[in-house]
Each structure stands twice: as structure tokens, then as C-alpha cells.
Amino acid sequence: MKFMRVGPVGRERPVLYVDGRHVDLSSLTADIDGDFLAGDGFQRVREATDLPEVDVTGQRVGAPIARPGAVLCVGQNYAAHAAESGAEPPTTPIIFYKAPNTVVGPYDEVLIPRGSTRTDWEVELAVVIGRRARYLESPADALAHIAGYVLSNDVSERDFQLAVSGGQWSKGKSCETFQPLGPWLVTPDEVDDPQALGLRSWVNGEPRQDSRTSDMVFDVAYLVWHLSQFTVLDPGDVVNTGTPQGVALSGRFPYLRVGDVMEVEIDGLGRQRTVLGNA
Template identity: 70%
Template sequence: MRLLRLGAPGAERPALRTDDGAFFDLSPITDDIDGAFLAAEGIDRARTALAAGTLPALDPTGLRIGAPIARPMAVLCIGQNYAAHARESGAEPPAQPILFFKHPNTIVGPDDAVRIPPGSSRTDWEVELAVVIGKRASRLAGPEDAAAHIAGYTVSNDISEREWQLERSGGQWSLGKCGPGFNPLGPWLVPAEDIGDPQSLRLRSWVNGAPRQDSATSDMVFDVAFLVWHLSRFLTLEPGDVINTGTPEGVALSGRFPYLGAGDVVELEIDGLGRQRQVMTGPEGEAA
């Protein structure tokens, strides 16, 4: 089962996609897929309604795919959480998780065009496993308690402007992470119980069809359960919050590939979680 949101920006409708590719309208049980829906056992209610045959069929033809979670209160990001990426960034793997934030309004649909900001010359891509919180988590006793607080997983592109992140931020990475559209998310939210082990997923990216990243979540320095527990010790995670868990090696920051320009096409994929595709546009919206 996959949860998604279909329609124009700001007017998405909640939907469900089954494993065999059928689409159903979730409007009979919720106005949207958001923190309130998740906190109210929304995923279980969606399963029950699907099994009971009470969800209307939905034709997705021509409908834009929006981000699978609406209006998260926070987008928390973990830096350098793959050892090889830390080293290509000029650092050793961290001894504890590095936390930074993205503005929630950076989240857009998985196939929405992304505008390169005016004055940017170092816009970069980052495929990441995103965790969506389903139940408030505060001061968890240990990593073994994390699973009960995770609603599911989705694909994230943690787009970055490296000059702003590393040279103009005063040490606060968020300055280079918060451009409009800098967090394509989706295409769908897959419930945690449908994924099983989040540390056994392959994640990849391409630019203009050429391979860039190819790794596995098993290579994380800090795994998903540890991250949720660790963060809960310092802040309260709320239903609908998104955690970007870090990116593997193969980004432009490595010096092996050019940064993104107008007309470039970025594609991302994680096993079982679907695929994204963004066309980069220039500062005035031109594609090339």
C-alpha cells in the first residue's frame, strides 16, 4: 500500500495506490495526508477501508503527484551520514549525528520543476531516505522504541546550494538548504510495516541519464532507529515531521561532477519507494 496526494499545488487530494497499481480516493476518511491523519491511526483506517471496499476508485490520469505528506511542522536533516560522502565532502564520518533544518516550504512534489536560485552556481542533488513520523516521540528510552513512532518512508532530494551552505552560512548549513523547491518529496509514503528493514534499501541518482549515486541504506553511519531515538532526546518529534537521513557519495560537491544548470534532469530512486524526476530551470524559469 502506498499513500499519495494528487492534484495541483495547494489543492491535492489524498489517495491510495495498491501494489497492483489500482488507485483509490481517501477523501471518505480524511481531508489530507498530514500529521493529524497519521496521529489518528490514519494508515490503519486506510487499510481497513480498502479491505472493506468503501474507498471509491480514482483515475490518476493527468493528475500531478504532490508531496505525500502535507504541511510538516519540521524537516530535520542529518549531515554526512554516509562515510564515503563525508570523505568526499572533506570530513571524516561524524562521531554523533549532525543536525540541520530545512524550511518546511521547501517541500514540493517529486516531479515538480526546481528553480535554480538567482546567483547560484553550485546547486547540488542528494538522494535520501526520508522518515515520516507518525506518533509523537520525546525522550525515547532507546533505539528499540523508535519503530512505534515511524509512520513510513519516502524518497527525498535534499537539494543544496553549496556556496551558501559552506561559505556564506556562518556554519549554519540551512542557509544553503532552503531555496524554494529545494526538497522534492515522494512519489508516495510507504507505511513502515510494508517496508520491513529500512537499512536494506538501494538508493540511486542520475543526472541527464548518467549515474551519480548508487549505495544502500546499510551504509549509514547512524541507522534510522538510532536517529529517531537520538533526536527525541533533544527535541520532540511530531506526527508528520520529516527526517532526511543523509546522502551517499556521488554528488557534485565531490568535484567529480558538474553542478546543476538550467535544463538538467535529476532522477532519484529508492527500492520500494518509487522514483522522482525534476527538470532544473534557470532563475527566470527557463529550462535551458
Template identity: 70%
Template sequence: MKLLRVGPPGAERPVVLDGTRYLDISGVVSDIGEEFWRTDGVERVQAALAAGTLPEVDVTGLRIGPPIARPGVVLCIGMNYATHAAETGAEPPEHPVMFYKAPNTVVGPNDDVLLPRGSAKADWEVELAVVIGRRARYLESPADALSYIGGYCISNDVSERAFQLETSGGQWSKGKSCETFNPLGPWLVTADEIPDPQALGLRSSVNGEARQDSSTADMVFSVAHLIWQLSQVTVLEPGDVVNTGTPEGVAVSGRFPYLRPGDVMELQIEGLSTQRQRLQSAEQEA
């Protein structure tokens, strides 16, 4: 299934995309978040679809919000593509590099991204996002991990590299947690429709010029390995988001200019659709 949330910020309603029809599921589930996963939301929506009782909704002109309500945590993996590590001058890590983004960075897939005060090195990062479907704690092996995934979506792990690397004090999250720095969506595709998360093409462009073009097959640590490894050091709860890393082709490589107000980012992952954001100054928004 393809799940999404439409409407103004803070007042989104849940919808399922069934072929070409958008169906309102607000009578079945209150939202798509932690409670959705804890109370068998997927199964309840599937039953409603089979019953043919869901009302159709016209989404024309409606904002698309993030496909999940505010997550409890956004976990991120750094340097998870060898080519990206190389373009930054680093070796591929021996163990997954984990850092956090503030949950309030999550915005809709086409919402504006705000460049923070003093920003000089803002960067784009197309990533496969994993949404946790059930509590994962001390999983026995990577072979167990995929059954704990609720779904997948596109994530843009927007980064301010000066904050992240030059004035970070050693903490990457400082350059990752600026407002609007995690566009998510448009859809959350349930895990049953993505049988192999290591076989997805992912691409990005800025102002129509290609930047990233790779495949999740090139990850250093597979999705299954990441979820297993994370479960050894933290408890993953339903509705949590895991950003799984970005491939080469970002501005920190020195090959492309950093982002400026007015720039437009477009990101695509096979089977998960496309998202598009325009950059503007946070000062202008204020």
C-alpha cells in the same frame, strides 16, 4: 500501503495505491498530514480498503504532490554515509549532525526545482526520508524508535553549496532552504511494508548519467539510532520529516559538475519508486 496526494499545489487530494488501482480516500481522511497520524489514519484507510467501498480515481495527467501535507518541521542529517564524508574531505561524525530545512521547501516528486538567484553550486542528494507517525520524546533506546515511524519516502535534499559552505555564517540551512529544494515522494510507504530500512538500495542520475549508487546499510547512524537521538534534543511530532543523509556521488566531491537550468535529476530508492525533476531558473519562473 502506498499513500500519495494528487492534484494542483494546495488542492491535492489523498489517494491510496492498491495494486494497480488508485483509490480516493478523501472520504475517509481529509489529508495526509499531522491529523492523519494523530487520528489513526492508517487504520481507518485499511478498514476502508477491506470494506471495498473506496472509489477508483483516474490519475492520468494529474500532478503528483508530496505524499504528506506541509510538515511541521524538516529535520536533516549531514555526513551520515562515511563515503560521502570522505568525498567532502571530512571524517565521519561521532554524533549525528542535525540541521533544518524550511517546511515550504517540500514539493512534489516531479515538480521543477528552481535555482535561486546567484546560484552557482546547486547539488543533488538522494535520501531516505522518514515520516514520524507518533510523538517521539526522550525515547529510551534505539530499539524503541522504529515503532514511532509512520512511513518512508524518497527525498531529494537539494543544496546550494556556496550558500551552505561559503557564505553560510556557519549555518548549513542557508544553502538548504531555497524554494522547491525538497522534492518528496511519489509515495509514502507505510512502515509495515519496510521491515528493514537499512536494506534499501538508493541511486541518482543527472541527465541520464549515473551519480549515486549505494545502500542504506552504509549509514553511519541507523534510522533507529537517528530517531532515538533526535528525540533526546527535540520533540518529533506526527507528520514531521527526517532526511537521513546522502551517499557519495554528489557534485561537491569535485567529480561532477554542479546543476544548471535544463538539467534533469532522477532519484530512486528500492521499494519507494522513482522521482524526476527538471532544473530551471527562479528568475524564469517569476
């Protein structure tokens, strides 16, 4: 199943996208959020009948998960990206947080922060937690705690992240609008193998990243298990699993400017298109 949220900011309607149709879920839930996931929302949708179709033509598409309690991120989780960043691949996952209020829709404007000269793109596979994950016994237990997968762009400001960071990365990750998600929350039954997905990015139509999730240093199951040893993952939380090589930090491409167009996509998870504006 593919879940969406459609409508103005703060007034999004929960929608199921299936077989080219959009089905209104408002009679089942007020939103696609942690409460919906924790309350067997997927099962209620599967059992529902006579849900009305809705025309979403021309409407804004919001992030497919509302108000995540946490957005956790994994750094340098592709060996080639670690190399282009001037680092060896990590021997244990590098974890940092983004402010949850960075989350925006897949076509919303992304704002270059005031004073920024090094705003960067990062296509990523994101995981949405469906069941509380606390001290999981092994990575084999982790996949049962995943509600689905989402296309993510972990937008970053590299000076804020590295030059004036104070030793951690969240300054460069938590600027407003720096977390486009969607268009869909895709359930695991539609993703045969999260480690066999192609992911790509473009800036102004020019290719930037082109890789596969098989190149991750730590796979999805390991990351969820690992995180559960240090923090409690609640339904609706989002985990960004890292980005491949091909970002501006590599020195091979210019950083983003106002008016630039970022596009990112992952096999089966859709495509985003965001335009850069001024904060």
C-alpha cells in the same frame, strides 16, 4: 500501503495506491498530514470498505505528506560521502533544518536560486513521524514512532551552505523547491529493513550515486531516538537521513544548470524526475 497526494498545488487529493489501482481517500480524510497520522488514519484506511477508485492519469503528484511541521536533516551520515566532503565520519549525528515550505512533489520543477553556481543533488531515505517522539528510552523504541518512508532529494546550494553560511547549513538547504518528496509514503510493513535499501541518482541520464542504506553511519532507529533527546518529533515531521557519495561537491561532477534533469530512486519507494528551472 502506499499513500499519495494527487492534484494541483494546495488542492491535492489523498489517494491510496494498491495493486496498480488508485483509491480515493477523501471520504476518510481531507489530507495526508500530521492530524491524519496522529488520528489512527492508517487503521481507518485498513478498516474502510467500498472506497471508490480514481483515475489519476495526467494529474500532478504532490508530496505524499502535507505541511510537515519540521524537516530535519542529518549531515555526512555515509562515511564515503563524508570523505568526499573532506571530513571524517561524525561521531555524533550532525543535524540541520530545512524550511518546511521547501517541500514539493516528485516531478515538480526545482528552481536554481538567484546567484547560484553550485546547486547539488542528494538522494536520501526520509522518515515520516507517525507518533510523537519525546525522550525515547532507546533506539529500539524508535521504529514504533515511524509512520513510513519516503524518497527524498535534499537539494543543496553549496556556496550558500558552506561559503556564506555563517557557520550553519540551512541557508544552502532552504531555497524554494529544494525538498522534492515522493511519490509515495510507504508504510513500514512494506519495507522489510530500512537499512537494506538501494538508493541511486542520475543527472541527464548519467549515473551519479549508487549505494545502500546499510552504509549509514547512524541507522534510522538511532537517528529518531537521538533526535528525540533534543527536540520533540511530531506526527507529519520529516527526517532526511543523509546521502551517499556521488554528489557534485565531490569535484567529480559538474553542478546543476537550468534544463538539467535530476532523477533519484530508492528500492520500493519509487522514482522522481525533476527538471531544473530559474528562480
